Amino acid sequence: GQQVMQIPQYQHVQEGEDFTTYCNSSTTLSNIQWYKQRPGGHPVFLIQLVKSGEVKKQKRLTFQFGEAKKNSSLHITATQTTDVGTYFCAQGGGKLIFGQGTELSVKP
Amino acid sequence: GAVVSQHPSWVICKSGTSVKIECRSLDFQATTMFWYRQFPKQSLMLMATSNEGSKATYEQGVEKDKFLINHASLTLSTLTVTSAHPEDSSFYICSAREGTISTDTQYFGPGTRLTVL
Numbered sequence: 001g002q003q004v005m006q007i008p009q010y011q012h013v014q015e016g017e018d019f020t021t022y023c024n025s026s027t028t029l030s031n032i033q034w035y036k037q038r039p040g041g042h043p044v045f046l047i048q049l050v051k052s053g054e055v056k057k058q059k060r061l062t063f064q065f066g067e068a069k070k071n072s073s074l075h076i077t078a079t080q081t082t083d084v085g086t087y088f089c090a091q092g093g094g095k096l097i098f099g100q101g102t103e104l105s106v107k108p
Numbered sequence: 109g110a111v112v113s114q115h116p117s118w119v120i121c122k123s124g125t126s127v128k129i130e131c132r133s134l135d136f137q138a139t140t141m142f143w144y145r146q147f148p149k150q151s152l153m154l155m156a157t158s159n160e161g162s163k164a165t166y167e168q169g170v171e172k173d174k175f176l177i178n179h180a181s182l183t184l185s186t187l188t189v190t191s192a193h194p195e196d197s198s199f200y201i202c203s204a205r206e207g208t209i210s211t212d213t214q215y216f217g218p219g220t221r222l223t224v225l
């Protein structure tokens with residue numbers, strides 16, 4: 001079935017370094033959503049991208065949707081310890097299909 | 109903002125017993141609710157989609173007779189894990205969507221951690 005592939009699985013960074021996670025699909029996506037899950041917590045909605053080539057920013061987070069609507073990325077500038085968690089992309093379209101997630105750890 | 113609650117937040121039960129988990133939308137009416145399962149260090153896997161007043165739609169590989177879903181009202185859906193076994197131990201998360209359009213946001217509950225002994 002349809003699935004979205006997310007890489008990397010883990011990312012360890014020093015505080016202040018940048019971080020990026022990528023999602024790729026073999027099929028065109030109607031929309032893509034991003035979630036953050038803190039350890040022991042539940043997914044928290046971050047953003048939804050719908051338009052081809054869309055770029056949205058939330059403070060230090062930048063979200064992009066590819067021109068072909070088959071890939072997306074989340075970039076965090078100058079990571080902080082509060083950014084720790086697992087970031088999931090999810091393809092929308094009636095029901096959410098989650099990527100495998102990228103677990104981010106930040107060393108102070 | 110939209111709030112979804114789950115009860116209980118954690119439960120420990122003996123093998124062979126049944127466990128009911130409730131999912132409530134507190135400040136909106138949820139036409140659709142979703143149930144997910146998440147094993148440690150893994151992603152969320154959609155189990156089923158439930159619409160108020162109709163039968164749930166289960167994903168491939170999910171036993172509908174084992175995971176009973178009832179969406180009796182626009183603010184409440186329940187998941188009953190029947191004859192639970194240790195392999196059913198997992199983090200069960202529900203989400204609720206107010207509208208019927210696919211781009212409408214899903215709001216997630218805090219999850220229920222089930223441990224079957």
